[in-house]
Amino acid sequence: xTDELRRRLSGAATSVAPRLLGAVVTSSVGGARVAVRxxxxxxxxxxxxxxxxxxxxxxxxxxxMFGPPGHLYCYFTYxxxxxxxxxxxxxxxxxxxxxxxxxxxxxxxxxFARRPAARRPADLARGPAxxxxxxxxxxxxxxxxxxxxDAEVQLGGVAARRPRTLAxxxxxxxxxxxxxxxxxxxxxxPSVSAYKAGGRKQRPPRPAD
DNA sequence: AGGACGATTAACT
DNA sequence: GTTAATCGTCCTC
Numbered sequence: 001x002t003d004e005l006r007r008r009l010s011g012a013a014t015s016v017a018p019r020l021l022g023a024v025v026t027s028s029v030g031g032a033r034v035a036v037r038x039x040x041x042x043x044x045x046x047x048x049x050x051x052x053x054x055x056x057x058x059x060x061x062x063x064x065m066f067g068p069p070g071h072l073y074c075y076f077t078y079x080x081x082x083x084x085x086x087x088x089x090x091x092x093x094x095x096x097x098x099x100x101x102x103x104x105x106x107x108x109x110x111x112f113a114r115r116p117a118a119r120r121p122a123d124l125a126r127g128p129a130x131x132x133x134x135x136x137x138x139x140x141x142x143x144x145x146x147x148x149x150d151a152e153v154q155l156g157g158v159a160a161r162r163p164r165t166l167a168x169x170x171x172x173x174x175x176x177x178x179x180x181x182x183x184x185x186x187x188x189x190p191s192v193s194a195y196k197a198g199g200r201k202q203r204p205p206r207p208a209d
Numbered sequence: 210a211g212g213a214c215g216a217t218t219a220a221c222t
Numbered sequence: 223g224t225t226a227a228t229c230g231t232c233c234t235c
Contacts, residue, residue, distance in 0.1 A: 042216070051216075053231095061231065078217050079228030085216090098216055117219065129217050173216055198216085211235080221225075 001092050006047075012069075012095040013043035016088040018168075018184045020097055022161035024105065025084075025146075027135035027153045034107035034114075034135055036125050037161070038099060040185040040192045042171045044085070046094030050176035054094030064143045065094040072153055074132070074142040081129035082138045086146065086155060100128045100172070100183070101191045122190035163187075174198040 018041075026035040044052040046065070053075065054065045064073040065087055073085040073096050089095030102125045104111045111124045111134040118124045125131040132138070135153065146155040168181040175198045185192045 044216075053216080056232080059231080075216080076230060077215055079215090079230075081217050083216065100216085127217070171216070175215095196217095211233105213231105213233085215229105215231090218227090219225100220227105222223080 006093055009090055009093045010045055010048055010095075012089040012093070013045050013097055014182060016086075016095075017041045017043040017097045017182065018166055019159050019162070020086065020099075021166055021184060021186055022163050023158045024156050024161075025099065025102070025135060025153065026106070026156065027137065029136040029141065029152050032107060032110040032136075034110050035105050036099075036102035036131060036134060037105045037157075038102045039189040040101035040183070042098040042100055042184070043182040044096050044098060046089065049180075051171060051174040051178070051180075052094065052096075054096075055176075058094075062094065065089075065096050067091060067143070069095075070145060070147040070155070072137070072141055072144050072146055074137050074139060076139070077129075082132045083128040084132045084135070084137045084141075098128055099131055101126050101185070101189075101193050102131055103189070103191050104134060124191075126191045127193045169195065170197070172196055172198070 020041050024037050046054040054062045058066045068091040069088045071087045073087050085096035085098050087096045104124045125134045163186045167187045169183050171183045
């Protein structure tokens with residue numbers, strides 16, 4: 001693929017992300033059915049997005065992000081949490097949408113069992129790791145095809161239940177390219193996470209300098 | 210081979 | 223408001 005073509009294909013995540021608001025992710029992992037209607041997402045592009053896992057090129061972890069669209073990209077972070085993305089670039093161009101929050105619309109009892117700390121329904125999938133926990137997403141679901149008819153995790157209702165209005169703003173918890181308004185959410189949805197700016201503790205300069 | 214840090218959460222004061 | 227938990231990944235030496 002030429003650099004020119006790659007450039008022209010960039011921006012897929014930014015274009016797709018707002019269209020996923022209102023879409024429903026359904027999981028049958030573990031034999032129980034849980035479904036979440038998305039209220040908050042973030043776009044992550046590829047080589048031109050310093051905040052993206054794919055920024056430094058294809059690695060073992062990010063291979064799925066560089067693959068064909070419609071697949072699930074799950075990653076492990078902070079030594080304990082899983083988060084999930086929908087890959088949305090053409091094969092060979094990294095792009096993905098982080099699923100940040102949603103409303104549990106099916107399997108509420110199962111979701112509460114998986115999320116004992118949640119006090120009310122709006123807290124079940126309020127935050128990317130919480131959402132992944134509700135749907136039981138982890139390494140075993142990384143790379144699965146969300147559009148396959150028999151997939152354990154499926155994506156439905158894209159662009160069919162779009163909210164009438166949506167809000168945009170900076171992405172949560174990142175330090176690079178923090179100004180880009182690539183976070184999209186349903187205004188006033190109780191399941192939308194509180195904004196927390198990314199920050200890095202100042203690192204002391206190395207002694208040798 | 211070693212170490213910093215992270216697309217976070219829950220439990221504190 | 224702060225902080226511990228906890229480990230894979232990636233950068234640096």
